[in-house]
Amino acid sequence: MGAQVRDEGTKENTKQSCYGGIIVDNFLSVVQNKAAAAYKNGTLKDAWGSSNRDYVAEHRIVEVHYRPFVWGIGSALVTFAGFRFSKISALRPGGKLYNFFGWNGNKKVPPNYVLSQTENNAEQLNKALSIPLDLALSLLIGGSASLFLFEKDRAMRDMAGLPLVQGRSLVSDTLCKDFISEHKKMSSQFWDRDHSDFPSLDAINVFVVNCKKRDSFEKMWRNKRGTSAGSPVAIPGVPLDFDYSDEDERGDMFMK
Numbered sequence: 001m002g003a004q005v006r007d008e009g010t011k012e013n014t015k016q017s018c019y020g021g022i023i024v025d026n027f028l029s030v031v032q033n034k035a036a037a038a039y040k041n042g043t044l045k046d047a048w049g050s051s052n053r054d055y056v057a058e059h060r061i062v063e064v065h066y067r068p069f070v071w072g073i074g075s076a077l078v079t080f081a082g083f084r085f086s087k088i089s090a091l092r093p094g095g096k097l098y099n100f101f102g103w104n105g106n107k108k109v110p111p112n113y114v115l116s117q118t119e120n121n122a123e124q125l126n127k128a129l130s131i132p133l134d135l136a137l138s139l140l141i142g143g144s145a146s147l148f149l150f151e152k153d154r155a156m157r158d159m160a161g162l163p164l165v166q167g168r169s170l171v172s173d174t175l176c177k178d179f180i181s182e183h184k185k186m187s188s189q190f191w192d193r194d195h196s197d198f199p200s201l202d203a204i205n206v207f208v209v210n211c212k213k214r215d216s217f218e219k220m221w222r223n224k225r226g227t228s229a230g231s232p233v234a235i236p237g238v239p240l241d242f243d244y245s246d247e248d249e250r251g252d253m254f255m256k
Contacts, residue, residue, distance in 0.1 A: 068149035076142025166237035176211035216244035
């Protein structure tokens with residue numbers, strides 16, 4: 001009986017994990033599409049450029065988390081260059097310097113030595129495999145470096161809190177409307193569940209709540225400064241305990 005209960009519990013957890021994965025994929029698809037559009041139309045460059053101070057606070061937070069990937073790419077390039085240049089010292093038959101894009105090994109051969117068919121085949125195989133192997137090892141090292149330096153839990157917390165930053169928020173302007181729409185497809189009961197086994201769902205839920213808080217705070221700030229509704233506004237930051245209005249719960253946010 002106990003084994004049957006455990007099996008049913010395992011099946012239910014597996015089902016929830018698969019379902020949770022599909023939901024997260026939907027949100028990631030939104031991020032990819034919106035990020036690509038922001039890069040293509042120049043919004044990303046305009047917002048996070050050095051001359052735009054409205055987005056400084058947000059950019060500083062995001063910069064911390066993409067730096068490990070920059071280091072990873074750099075590590076991969078340096079490693080690949082090291083692999084390739086380390087083989088330059090090898091001499092080809094006839095005493096000619098090694099070709100940068102192919103390797104015949106470190107074997108010393110007489111100047112007039114003629115390769116046998118077997119040796120020639122081996123040399124051609126080395127040439128064919130040398131670059132792909134070096135590239136694969138370099139990417140593996142670069143990827144490992146990025147994963148080692150990247151702090152996943154901190155990144156999720158910081159990304160979920162981006163709508164609360166002072167100034168303006170490109171992430172909020174770009175993602176909040178679509179995230180709220182996607183979030184509404186699931187019942188409030190779903191989001192109220194314990195997602196400790198799937199922390200990405202909790203991060204998404206917190207992000208959406210913070211989106212709503214920012215929208216309410218921006219409305220309040222515009223009213224205070226007498227600016228028109230919907231106009232861009234830089235705010236001093238949203239307090240963590242800010243109580244957003246009930247209209248947010250009806251899904252009216254960002255739909256104007």
